[in-house]
Amino acid sequence: MKNTEILLTIKLQQTLFIDPKRVRLLKEIQQCGSINQAAKNAKVSYKSAWDHLEAMHKISPRPLLERNIGGKNGGGTALTTYAERLLQLYDLLEKTQDHAFQILQDESVPLDSLLSATARFSLQSSARNQFFGKVACQRIIDSRCVVDVNVTNLPEPLHVSITTKSSARLKLMTEKEVMLMFKAPWVKITKQPLENQANQFAVTIKSVNDEEAILQFGDTDIEFCATVSRPNDWQVGQQVWVHIDQEQIILATLG
Known part of the structure; x- marks a missing residue:
C-alpha cells in the first residue's frame, strides 16, 4: 500500500506535544538556525511558529531551544540535545509504524506476540x-x-x-x-x-x-x-x- 500515510502524534499531559507540523518546524530550525527563516521554510507565519514552540516549551520535560550569541551570522537559535534526540525518536517511531503496517499484509506473522x-x-x-x-x-x-x-x-x-x-x-x-x-x-x-x-x-x-x-x-x-x-x-x-x-x-x- 504505497499511498498509505500514517501521521504520528505525541501527547504529554493530555496535551499535544509534537506532530508532523511541529517536527518540520524543529527540523527547519535545526537546518537554518533561525526561527524566522524556519517559519518561512515551513510555510507558517512567524506568530504561528512561536505559538507552536511556546506550546511545546510549556509541557516539554527539558528545553528544546537555545540561543547562540554572536558568531559569524550574529547569533541565532539552535536545538538542544534533547530536541535533537526527540527528532531522532520521532523518525524511529515513524519507521516502526510503517513496518508495523506492512506486516498486516503478511498473514504468516502472528500479531498476538x-x-x-x-x-x-x-x-x-x-x-x-x-x-x-x-x-x-x-x-x-x-x-x-x-x-x-x-x-x-x-x-x-x-x-x-x-x-x-x-x-x-x-x-x-x-x-x-x-x-x-x-x-x-x-x-x-x-x-x-x-x-x-x-x-x-x-x-x-x-x-x-x-x-x-x-x-x-x-x-x-x-x-x-x-x-x-x-x-x-x-x-x-x-x-x-x-x-x-x-x-x-x-x-x-x-x-
Missing part, C-alpha cells in the same frame, strides 16, 4: 535459524544457566546454555517470550540418533545443495537450515537427525 512481530519486521540477522518460544524453566548446571524453551510444534523444549549474568540481564522467567537464533554450521546432521544428546530431532531433508540443507520437522512449518560439507551424502526425502549444541544458541527478548 510483540516479540515475534517486532523481530520479523525489524530484526536482520545472519543466523539462518530463528524460532520463537516461551521459557519453560531454567536451572544451574556447572555454573551455567540452562534455559528450556517451549517452541510450538516441537515435542521437546530447546535447551539453551547461557551465563547466569545473561539470564539476569534478559530478566528471564517462566512463560517469558524469547527468540532463539543459531547459525547453519551449528546444526549437525546424522543418519542415526546420538546417545544422550540434547536438542535432537528426527527430520526429513527438504532440499540440499553444495552449501546447505533445509530440514523439515514432520508435517509442521518448522525447518532447520544446516551447512553441509559433503552434499552427496544426503538426498531429498531422506530421514535424518539434527542436533544443535545448546551453547551455540543465542537468546533474545524484549525488556
